[in-house]
Amino acid sequence: MPIADLVTRDLRVLWHPCTQMRDHETLPPVPIDRGDGAWLVAADGRRYLDAISSWWVNLFGHGRAEIADAIREQLARLEHVMLAGFTHEPAVALAEALVRITPDGLSRVFYTDNGASAVEVALKMSFHYWRNVGEPERTRFVCLEGSYHGETLGALGVTDVALYREVYDPLIARPLLAPSPAPEPGEDPLAAAARAADALERLLAAHAGTIAAVIVEPLVQCAAGMRIHDRAFLARLRAACDRHRVHLIADEIATGFGRTGTLFACEQAAIRPDFMCLSKGLTGGFLPLAAVLTTEDVYAAFYADWATRRAFLHSHSYTGNPLACAAARATIELCERTPLGAEVARIGGWLESAFAPLASHPHVANLRRLGAIVAFDLVADRATGTPFPWQERRGLAVHRAAMASGVLLRPIGQVVYAMPPYVVTGDEIALIAAAARRGVEAATRVSCRPPAGSEPTRPADADPSGLEV
Numbered sequence: 001m002p003i004a005d006l007v008t009r010d011l012r013v014l015w016h017p018c019t020q021m022r023d024h025e026t027l028p029p030v031p032i033d034r035g036d037g038a039w040l041v042a043a044d045g046r047r048y049l050d051a052i053s054s055w056w057v058n059l060f061g062h063g064r065a066e067i068a069d070a071i072r073e074q075l076a077r078l079e080h081v082m083l084a085g086f087t088h089e090p091a092v093a094l095a096e097a098l099v100r101i102t103p104d105g106l107s108r109v110f111y112t113d114n115g116a117s118a119v120e121v122a123l124k125m126s127f128h129y130w131r132n133v134g135e136p137e138r139t140r141f142v143c144l145e146g147s148y149h150g151e152t153l154g155a156l157g158v159t160d161v162a163l164y165r166e167v168y169d170p171l172i173a174r175p176l177l178a179p180s181p182a183p184e185p186g187e188d189p190l191a192a193a194a195r196a197a198d199a200l201e202r203l204l205a206a207h208a209g210t211i212a213a214v215i216v217e218p219l220v221q222c223a224a225g226m227r228i229h230d231r232a233f234l235a236r237l238r239a240a241c242d243r244h245r246v247h248l249i250a251d252e253i254a255t256g257f258g259r260t261g262t263l264f265a266c267e268q269a270a271i272r273p274d275f276m277c278l279s280k281g282l283t284g285g286f287l288p289l290a291a292v293l294t295t296e297d298v299y300a301a302f303y304a305d306w307a308t309r310r311a312f313l314h315s316h317s318y319t320g321n322p323l324a325c326a327a328a329r330a331t332i333e334l335c336e337r338t339p340l341g342a343e344v345a346r347i348g349g350w351l352e353s354a355f356a357p358l359a360s361h362p363h364v365a366n367l368r369r370l371g372a373i374v375a376f377d378l379v380a381d382r383a384t385g386t387p388f389p390w391q392e393r394r395g396l397a398v399h400r401a402a403m404a405s406g407v408l409l410r411p412i413g414q415v416v417y418a419m420p421p422y423v424v425t426g427d428e429i430a431l432i433a434a435a436a437r438r439g440v441e442a443a444t445r446v447s448c449r450p451p452a453g454s455e456p457t458r459p460a461d462a463d464p465s466g467l468e469v
């Protein structure tokens, strides 16, 4: 199949996610033929180093044999059966494994298909729990400034990224917003954690008895631009939730499975949330699957005679799909077989030294790292930290230049980051850093004008940060 044909056919019928389709007039989608470890191989033979793990899902490389084999083996037995009224080995074994590897006290597993739907399940379960235990006035949710928990209407109700939320605002529930614990430029991380925790305490007190849950992305607000906060915030958050009898929902969809240096970010603060949402890396990047883990206390509040109408009547057709569960079991086996902490520390060290020289670049600010995640801000003026006007799409210029160097980087607005699969080598990380530098240089060398016909519809000073390229 000629490559040009595939792109033409694609543009005739497909509508791509998170994309202004008109961009494809100048930047057509790249036809990928196969994956090979940390690399994506295009139909024309070009290779792209997947420095962002394909939207943070891939853990152990594309085409990883152990996961592919587990899916193949399962496929020969059973592709799918509804999980209401039926069960199967992959769903049970995966749930057992998840209970074993997550913080003690998370003992019940509910499956969904993707991150946003897992978040919705946690929100619905929390809300419904309070009704079931006789506190129906607890109906509100608290999320953090810059929070991102997915893009379905329910998940947008606890998401604070204007780019995704604004248009749909009339349709979306209004959360209570607490300040982000990520430090402002120059602020001490511990001071920022304390500031945010104090504000959260005040918010919980001011709305006492009306809040169902606080939802948090532990340690890193990824979609907000890899905003890292101190673990001290999480410990204070857990204590505040306990004091105010409010659920804590840990959205580990992006941070789970080692990215921050421990299997789950919550471990670094030794906290156990009331709900933990997992997806993305759960299947090693092979198949869509998500899980919500919760406590026996929550489960018990729903366990009653049918006529009490306490049951959690939420379902998706593909809940607990056997192929996805088999992929997840194989992924967890890989996590357990690999000295994951040491691997991530090694990758983190490589990222840190490869990216360090960029810190002095006149258009780079706030170089930061946690675990196997590294990020920096592209700035117009380093001294003041002023970003470029968002309409200029400098992040897109970084993406283009990096792709031309054979590296897939996809900045979040003007935040350039890497979150590679764990099979990446030190030499490959050097390639990623070199591509990032080339990207920064290409993006800041020229005056970037917004493409003709894309007149801004927002005020120039409002930066709708998000996955905009």
Ligand SMILES: Cc1ncc(COP(=O)(O)O)c(C=O)c1O
Pocket (backbone or CB within 6 Å): 114, 115, 116, 117, 119, 148, 149, 150, 151, 217, 222, 223, 251, 252, 253, 254, 255, 279, 280
């Ligand atoms: C923290 C977090 N929660 C939820 C989601 C939504 O997951 P999905 O894209 O699978 O709906 C994401 C996706 O990036 C995420 O980073």
